[in-house]
Amino acid sequence: MAITPIRRSLDGLSPWDLEAVQRFAIQRANDDVLRHARVRPRLLLVCQDHLEEVDLDADLDGDPIAAFMALGSRDDVEHRILWGCVPVEDQRAAWVFGAANDEERTWWNAMRLFTRLPGGLGSAEASWDLSFGIHLRHPAGPVTTLARDAPPLVLLPAVEPPMPKIGTRVDPAPPGAVVPTDPIEASNVISQLGFEVGVARNGLDGVLLFLFRGRTLERWHLQGEIPCGLDDLVRAACAHGDAVSAAVALRLDLFDASGSIRRAVKMTSEAGGQRWERILTIVYDQEHGDEPVEFQVFGTAPTAAGTDGWIGVAPITELEIFALGTSGEA
Numbered sequence: 001m002a003i004t005p006i007r008r009s010l011d012g013l014s015p016w017d018l019e020a021v022q023r024f025a026i027q028r029a030n031d032d033v034l035r036h037a038r039v040r041p042r043l044l045l046v047c048q049d050h051l052e053e054v055d056l057d058a059d060l061d062g063d064p065i066a067a068f069m070a071l072g073s074r075d076d077v078e079h080r081i082l083w084g085c086v087p088v089e090d091q092r093a094a095w096v097f098g099a100a101n102d103e104e105r106t107w108w109n110a111m112r113l114f115t116r117l118p119g120g121l122g123s124a125e126a127s128w129d130l131s132f133g134i135h136l137r138h139p140a141g142p143v144t145t146l147a148r149d150a151p152p153l154v155l156l157p158a159v160e161p162p163m164p165k166i167g168t169r170v171d172p173a174p175p176g177a178v179v180p181t182d183p184i185e186a187s188n189v190i191s192q193l194g195f196e197v198g199v200a201r202n203g204l205d206g207v208l209l210f211l212f213r214g215r216t217l218e219r220w221h222l223q224g225e226i227p228c229g230l231d232d233l234v235r236a237a238c239a240h241g242d243a244v245s246a247a248v249a250l251r252l253d254l255f256d257a258s259g260s261i262r263r264a265v266k267m268t269s270e271a272g273g274q275r276w277e278r279i280l281t282i283v284y285d286q287e288h289g290d291e292p293v294e295f296q297v298f299g300t301a302p303t304a305a306g307t308d309g310w311i312g313v314a315p316i317t318e319l320e321i322f323a324l325g326t327s328g329e330a
Helices: 018-036 064-073 141-146 183-192 195-202 230-238
Strands: 006-008 042-047 051-055 077-088 091-100 107-114 129-133 165-172 207-213 216-223 246-257 260-271 274-284 292-299
Touching: 018 077, 018 091, 018 107, 042 064, 064 077, 064 141, 077 141, 091 141, 107 141, 183 195, 183 207, 183 246, 183 260, 183 274, 195 207, 195 246, 195 260, 195 274, 195 292, 207 230, 216 230, 230 246, 246 274, 246 292
Parallel strands: none
Antiparallel strands: 006 051, 042 051, 042 077, 077 091, 091 107, 107 129, 165 216, 207 216, 207 246, 246 260, 260 274, 274 292
């Protein structure tokens, strides 16, 4: 079976710095653990001028381990990395396995235990155990759970990530609502409409973006990877149509509340040349697991948006976006 990797920028990562590659790979795994209480299996190639990533969560007909070993002879690849997790008694173990395409065929393995917490989060307290070796012949340990009784998985030429799916809806402003003139007012409108608590209770795939254009409120639902970055996409959306007086981006994220990692709804708003962030953290029922029982609100002090703002700032990346429609749920 052949599969097409996604090509990504190195984004400052040096392919020739082994420790930097290890930190990058372990951080990716740790993010998966904290956010989802699992590590999505995948294969990453650190090439000399880009990254190539393959999702191994799909039903594959080829063997990822055999492909991993075969890719050791590809001239433009500096490192190969595999991710995954396995059950260990009443916990799970996250693991990262890497191999350098150097003369000594250096390999390394990182592992840490975690437990699933209420809300589908993973525990954060365990440290990573790191081991090394040389002259890699064949991976051993948890990584072998990815093996398939099949020929090597074949990798096609890598392609750029697809642009995100964008759905839109345009509504009149709510009765009695004021046109926001500052970011706190803008966030309050979105919160009063129920979107904030709705996302906290029901989850959200992607980002909700709200744009105030006069007496209308545009809702954009951005799903999927955003290769150009969220800021540039918001700038392009603001420039698409009449003048925007306020913009609000709403998404699920993590928040450190005095050492306790919580799932949170982050609402970033901009209006009147100022930026503000409101964070609604979610406290879950310890007995029933994933049922929210309390919300706690945190807020930052408004700051000047400046040249990093959304409204009236041209995107760094040239983008062409268009509304998919003006009716129906985004």
